[in-house]
Amino acid sequence: MTERTLSGIGVTPLSGVGTVVWYRPDADLPEPPAAEDVDAEAELARFEDARAAAEDELEAERERTAERVGEEEAAVFDAHVQFLNDPQITDGVTDAIEGGLPAEHAVQETFSEFVEQFENMGGRMGERADDLRDVRDRLVRVLSDGERVDLSSLPEGSVVVAERLTPSDTAQLDPERVAGFVTVTGGRTSHAAIFARSLALPAIVGVGEELQSVEDGAEVVVDGESGDFVVDPSDERKEAAAAAADVDIRHESVETADGVEIEIAANIGTLADLGPAVDRGADGVGLFRTEFLFLDRESPPDEDEQYEAYVEALESFDGGRVVVRTLDIGGDKPVPYLDLPDEENPFLGERGIRRSLGPDADLFETQVRALLRAAASADGANLSVMLPLVSTVEELRAGRERFESIAADLDAEGVENELPEFGIMVETPAAAFMADQFAPHVDFFSIGTNDLAQYVMAAERGNERVSDLGDYRQPAVLRAIDATVSATEGEDCWVGMCGEMAGDPDLTELLVGLGLDELSMSAVTVPQVKAAVAETDTADARELAERVLQADTKAEVAEILTLDQ
Amino acid sequence: MERTVTVVPEDGLHARPASQFVETANSFDADIQLGRADEDDLVPAASMLAVTGLGVGHDESVRLAAEGDDAEAALDALEDILSTPEAKQ
Numbered sequence: 001m002t003e004r005t006l007s008g009i010g011v012t013p014l015s016g017v018g019t020v021v022w023y024r025p026d027a028d029l030p031e032p033p034a035a036e037d038v039d040a041e042a043e044l045a046r047f048e049d050a051r052a053a054a055e056d057e058l059e060a061e062r063e064r065t066a067e068r069v070g071e072e073e074a075a076v077f078d079a080h081v082q083f084l085n086d087p088q089i090t091d092g093v094t095d096a097i098e099g100g101l102p103a104e105h106a107v108q109e110t111f112s113e114f115v116e117q118f119e120n121m122g123g124r125m126g127e128r129a130d131d132l133r134d135v136r137d138r139l140v141r142v143l144s145d146g147e148r149v150d151l152s153s154l155p156e157g158s159v160v161v162a163e164r165l166t167p168s169d170t171a172q173l174d175p176e177r178v179a180g181f182v183t184v185t186g187g188r189t190s191h192a193a194i195f196a197r198s199l200a201l202p203a204i205v206g207v208g209e210e211l212q213s214v215e216d217g218a219e220v221v222v223d224g225e226s227g228d229f230v231v232d233p234s235d236e237r238k239e240a241a242a243a244a245a246d247v248d249i250r251h252e253s254v255e256t257a258d259g260v261e262i263e264i265a266a267n268i269g270t271l272a273d274l275g276p277a278v279d280r281g282a283d284g285v286g287l288f289r290t291e292f293l294f295l296d297r298e299s300p301p302d303e304d305e306q307y308e309a310y311v312e313a314l315e316s317f318d319g320g321r322v323v324v325r326t327l328d329i330g331g332d333k334p335v336p337y338l339d340l341p342d343e344e345n346p347f348l349g350e351r352g353i354r355r356s357l358g359p360d361a362d363l364f365e366t367q368v369r370a371l372l373r374a375a376a377s378a379d380g381a382n383l384s385v386m387l388p389l390v391s392t393v394e395e396l397r398a399g400r401e402r403f404e405s406i407a408a409d410l411d412a413e414g415v416e417n418e419l420p421e422f423g424i425m426v427e428t429p430a431a432a433f434m435a436d437q438f439a440p441h442v443d444f445f446s447i448g449t450n451d452l453a454q455y456v457m458a459a460e461r462g463n464e465r466v467s468d469l470g471d472y473r474q475p476a477v478l479r480a481i482d483a484t485v486s487a488t489e490g491e492d493c494w495v496g497m498c499g500e501m502a503g504d505p506d507l508t509e510l511l512v513g514l515g516l517d518e519l520s521m522s523a524v525t526v527p528q529v530k531a532a533v534a535e536t537d538t539a540d541a542r543e544l545a546e547r548v549l550q551a552d553t554k555a556e557v558a559e560i561l562t563l564d565q
Numbered sequence: 566m567e568r569t570v571t572v573v574p575e576d577g578l579h580a581r582p583a584s585q586f587v588e589t590a591n592s593f594d595a596d597i598q599l600g601r602a603d604e605d606d607l608v609p610a611a612s613m614l615a616v617t618g619l620g621v622g623h624d625e626s627v628r629l630a631a632e633g634d635d636a637e638a639a640l641d642a643l644e645d646i647l648s649t650p651e652a653k654q
Contacts, residue, residue, distance in 0.1 A: 075580070075581050075584070078581075078584045078588075079580070079583070079584050079613065082584060082587050082588070082613035083613050083614065086612050086613050086614045086615075087609065087611060087612050088609075088612050088614045088615060089614065114614055117618070118617075118618070121618075121620060125617070125618075125620060127579075128579070128617050132614075298575035298576050299575045299650075337575070
């Protein structure tokens with residue numbers, strides 16, 4: 001059998017191998033019996049029992065979701081209970097039963113009418129239609145006595161494949177038994193995606209209708225990083241996926257073979273990413289992309305909500321450093337409640353620190369207050385803060401002054417606060433050129449290789465036509481990194497790296513040789529990079545770095561690195 | 566008794582504010598209805614379907630009507646929810 005690859009949006013950087021179990025909650029009901037054969041009284045009683053059972057389930061799932069994912073996600077179950085007990089629904093179902101339909105058909109008919117109404121209204125109403133469908137399917141499942149796939153007791157190694165997975169569906173999944181899931185619809189921020197990340201399950205969403213062609217029982221590989229869903233995988237493919245899933249996880253910090261400690265941290269977007277970061281053995285967080293706290297909502301998180309988020313991140317690691325990047329909003333990251341300008345080149349426009357010191361000064365102030373307070377919390381000494389997209393010393397100074405003046409405001413209000421360790425992202429060529437001027441003003445640099453490569457090479461990220469140019473193995477990018485690290489010599493300033501390059505275990509030795517003190521990456525590659533650090537000898541690594549820095553082409557860089565493997 | 570209120574929550578009468586609104590309406594004995602301020606039709610406030618089905622957004626006005634012993638208290642409580650910018654836990 002030859003393998004076949006379908007592609008979707010990978011939502012967790014994890015791989016899994018398993019067997020397809022199709023989940024089709026809205027499978028057709030059998031034809032109803034003739035109206036005169038239906039005992040209306042008995043059916044009404046069945047409906048009442050089912051309603052009570054469904055409400056119990058919803059309460060339980062609400063609790064579980066609040067615990068596993070968060071209060072925000074759990075609130076949807078309150079709406080479900082209200083739909084379940086809505087007088088229009090109960091009256092409709094009662095009428096339908098009295099008109100001669102069995103309970104499940106009456107539920108199906110009544111809900112479908114409202115689902116259709118809401119769908120026709122479009123917009124926000126579409127979400128309510130999803131909620132209604134979810135409640136309807138739950139009632140029908142309870143009534144039909146679990147004749148369909150029960151998500152809570154799947155065989156081990158199941159890969160759940162579905163049109164969509166609702167919050168109710170995902171709340172039932174047993175992560176111990178499920179090897180991953182794949183859906184026809186959905187995006188990076190859909191319920192299912194958030195859930196997959198919080199449970200560290202390999203998952204792909206938005207594969208499209210082609211997914212329907214995959215059969216129940218098929219053997220598959222779910223690559224939640226690339227978004228590849230491989231059906232009938234080759235043995236090599238399965239082994240590679242299994243190897244990726246089965247690595248030794250070190251929870252202790254790691255040293256090179258000659259005893260130099262290198263901090264290996266995780267990049268996170270939301271609090272749901274903390275679990276996988278801890279599970280994969282990250283020492284802390286090297287990049288907390290706080291803009292994710294601001295996306296996909298109608299209004300910005302307030303000071304208390306942010307404070308709690310930062311404290312939760314700090315408490316997740318036993319003494320591990322948590323580097324929070326202040327808001328990096330602009331251009332490519334639309335936020336509905338902010339009036340973002342239309343710019344011809346958003347990546348070269350008003351983004352990052354440029355907005356925080358300009359139009360988003362109020363948002364920035366709220367964030368800084370939350371950060372200063374978090375730095376005074378029990379684990380606050382481990383908090384570090386960095387500014388994104390800094391390109392001038394004035395921006396750095398202005399950012400730092402904002403922290404100091406807001407700290408003075410908090411002092412005046414009698415609110416406990418501390419100034420955290422302070423740094424900047426090095427992601428513009430300007431910052432790399434000026435690193436020696438920046439270094440005396442900061443405690444650390446964190447090199448953001450995705451943007452640095454894009455700006456150094458003038459090659460847009462995600463544009464396949466120029467992907468060869470935008471590669472972080474281009475000699476110019478490596479020299480920018482080297483210049484940044486070298487500029488800190490003799491200064492009390494450590495240098496870290498966040499971005500995809502830091503998580504590439506084939507480059508770990510080179511990065512140690514270039515003098516990086518910390519590497520931060522998506523949680524999934526933490527074990528591989530820790531293993532690579534343990535095998536590295538710093539003297540050899542420095543020698544490797546020197547040779548690589550002499551290379552005049554990317555091909556030569558790649559050749560030196562391959563020969564070295 | 567009737568009252569016209571402007572909907573303050575960013576979400577309008579959706580999601581959590583709607584949930585709270587319906588829950589509160591159900592906690593009173595009074596018969597409560599609501600509709601858009603500029604329309605005559607009213608729907609039951611105790612029905613999540615009806616309330617969200619109105620599709621009332623942020624900054625729109627609604628008319629609340631209540632009859633019964635605790636009508637005034639009910640209107641006070643519902644007005645409070647509609648005037649609070651962010652739904653509380």
